Amino acid sequence: MDVSARCRSAISGTAVLPNKYINDHITRKNALIPMSEDCVDYLYNRTGYIKRLLEDVHVGEEGFKLLQYCCWENPHFSGIILMELLFQCDYVYWHDMKHYTDLLLHILLIEDSWQGHRIMNALLGVGHDRDGLLEIIRRSKLNYQKRAYQCIKCMVHLFSKSPVALNKLHTDAALAKQWTLAIEWLQEELEKHRTTGNSQYNYNSWSPPAQSNDNTNGFLLEKSQSVRDILQMAFDLCPEETQKRWTIIKSSARKVVSFVQETMQEPDPYREL
16 A cells, blocks of 8 residues: 655655565555555554554564554654554553564664654653653663663664664763663662672572563562673663763772672681680
8 A cells, every 4th residue: 555645754855765664576656556545544543443453462574564664754653653652661561561662663763764753752752742761761660670671671672773773872962861870770770689788698699590571570670691681782882981981980899899898808806805
């Protein structure tokens, strides 16, 4: 079906980019079938159909391509999709979040003229209408840690795969600041178990392998190896000045820990008095 009538470029006076999600077997634009009025109504005016499509966990690759095809150079339809996906990321049970973060990532990786706008709306929010991923992370740190982690994980994959998104991170001060706060929180959560008061249960003690944060119950973050890998990736994606600052902080922290450990091991000269 032909959706070009509803497409427009983000750059004024510029023609829309060719839709890269057209089926490979379609080689001529006039081979596309015009959309019927009913189809237009269901797709663009009735959000119920789109909501059901997004909720379908078996939507598969074809469903992803349909959404990407309709979002291409279409800020209105992209906005509908983003609003619904951000809502689901904010309120759905965290063990169901992966479906929605995967969908969101597919939408944000669409490389048309509106990509930068979609990325910033998804990360920082859509005005007063919908919170972005960074605000969801901030509100979820205390009681819904797995939700916060899923959002961070989605952003790590976005920054890793999209040069446009990574450039936004490195050039937008507000975005960089909120991202830094998010991954500082993640690091603090991973380090917490090292400072427990009872040495019987410190980080040197054996403990069962952490479960996945993708599909398990519970509010608190599972300190798994995959979380550590995501944290390292997040750190590597930070602007260079942030990485330097963290390196200095980590080095100072190691020295403090080493000093404390050495002090605790020294014999107490007054113990036998």
